[in-house]
Amino acid sequence: MQLSENEFRSIVTYIKGNYGIDLSQKRVLITGRLENYLLRNGYQSYKEYIDIVEKDPNGKEAVNLVNVLTTNHTYFMREFEHFEYMEKVILPWLRKTQENRGKDVRIWSAASSTGEEPYTIEMVLCDFFNLDKAWNTQILATDLSTRVLQKAKSGVYLAEQIEPMPDAWKRRYFKKISSDEFQVIEDIRKKIVFRQFNLMDSIPFRGKFHIVFLRNVMIYFEEETKRRLLDRIYNHMVDGGYLFIGTTESIDKAATKFRYVQPSIYRKSI
Ligand SMILES: C[S@@+](CC[C@H](N)C(=O)[O-])C[C@H]1O[C@@H](n2cnc3c(N)ncnc32)[C@H](O)[C@@H]1O
CATH class of the missing domain: 3.40.50.150 (Vaccinia Virus protein VP39)
Incomplete structure (x- = not known):
């Protein structure tokens, strides 16, 4: 599945506009984390998925997008x-x-x-x-x-x-x-x-x-x-x-x- 420049920009704009997170230098992260999910869930293109997310920012797919694209690394005793x-x-x-x-x-x-x-x-x-x-x-x-x-x-x-x-x-x-x-x-x-x-x-x-x-x-x-x-x-x-x-x-x-x-x-x- 190909992520076009337009689709990439739509995701970056959506995530930055709603959550402040800047993914403009993170193309590999986006494809690495999203592609499998889209294929597993029967999506034909990134666009099809982005349209659903944008139509319902509180819906299941928007929640999922955040869950997939946030970086949550943490550990006990960090900066103790x-x-x-x-x-x-x-x-x-x-x-x-x-x-x-x-x-x-x-x-x-x-x-x-x-x-x-x-x-x-x-x-x-x-x-x-x-x-x-x-x-x-x-x-x-x-x-x-x-x-x-x-x-x-x-x-x-x-x-x-x-x-x-x-x-x-x-x-x-x-x-x-x-x-x-x-x-x-x-x-x-x-x-x-x-x-x-x-x-x-x-x-x-x-x-x-x-x-x-x-x-x-x-x-x-x-x-x-x-x-x-x-x-x-x-x-x-x-x-x-x-x-x-x-x-x-x-x-x-x-x-x-x-x-x-x-x-x-x-x-x-x-
Ligand atoms: C790297 S973790 C930091 C965890 C912990 N505070 C630490 O220092 O180990 C960053 C967390 O920030 C959350 N995050 C990113 N953007 C956010 C936003 N706009 N509102 C609330 N949480 C956000 C992510 O979901 C992620 O779990």
């Missing part, structure tokens, strides 16, 4: 320095400032992929607050792809995926469910709310966040898209709240209200 910073700097600050303000802590994992990031956040919280029920910690985990969210909700990982985690966490927060699979225990799973959300949309969630993880997703966005997204997130954070981005990413200081703390860590002014 962020979790250490959270434990050593941010949580002590929150314990002090939230002590008399309802003991609420709200965290958003804004491109959570298959769940490794939000589950790790919850494990750090459990260790820090020592399961003290007085503290009301909420984690919202969102992603564009329904496929990864489904996987995240199940909390099931291969033994080799949880291998890099500290032994104490493996013992405390996972249970073995087959010869090579482990599941995050229910007490951890039930603390996280998983939702499908497109970062291009206005933020509908109630309550402002104390910490936002926006790691390894902006690499696909143009500068202007990034700037507008960061503005929306800024407005949805409490004063003094912290933002983590991927360690290989950066924010143009002139284009954001966030204050630079150290590489990949930013803060809203108090």
Whole structure:
């Protein structure tokens, strides 16, 4: 099946216009991931498929296109320095400032992929607050792809995926469910709310966040898209709240209200 220049451009325009993801240099990725799907599902051409997607942007094929074309690579212990910073700097600050303000802590994992990031956040919280029920910690985990969210909700990982985690966490927060699979225990799973959300949309969630993880997703966005997204997130954070981005990413200081703390860590002014 041939992907014509016009068809390629239609897909690139559709994905960028709706989700901010720039695939203009990713022709091989598009054909590599779509061709088999189209052949298996009886499509005669890319055009036939694109027409269906464009006619119904909330339909099954549009959802499928996102599931196929997003890059969801993640792993436990990725950029672990962020979790250490959270434990050593941010949580002590929150314990002090939230002590008399309802003991609420709200965290958003804004491109959570298959769940490794939000589950790790919850494990750090459990260790820090020592399961003290007085503290009301909420984690919202969102992603564009329904496929990864489904996987995240199940909390099931291969033994080799949880291998890099500290032994104490493996013992405390996972249970073995087959010869090579482990599941995050229910007490951890039930603390996280998983939702499908497109970062291009206005933020509908109630309550402002104390910490936002926006790691390894902006690499696909143009500068202007990034700037507008960061503005929306800024407005949805409490004063003094912290933002983590991927360690290989950066924010143009002139284009954001966030204050630079150290590489990949930013803060809203108090
Ligand atoms: C590489 S993963 C990052 C996972 C995790 N944050 C990490 O750092 O390991 C990027 C995720 O961003 C999601 N994504 C891409 N564009 C998005 C958008 N417009 N809205 C929400 N999520 C998006 C993808 O579906 C993918 O799961």
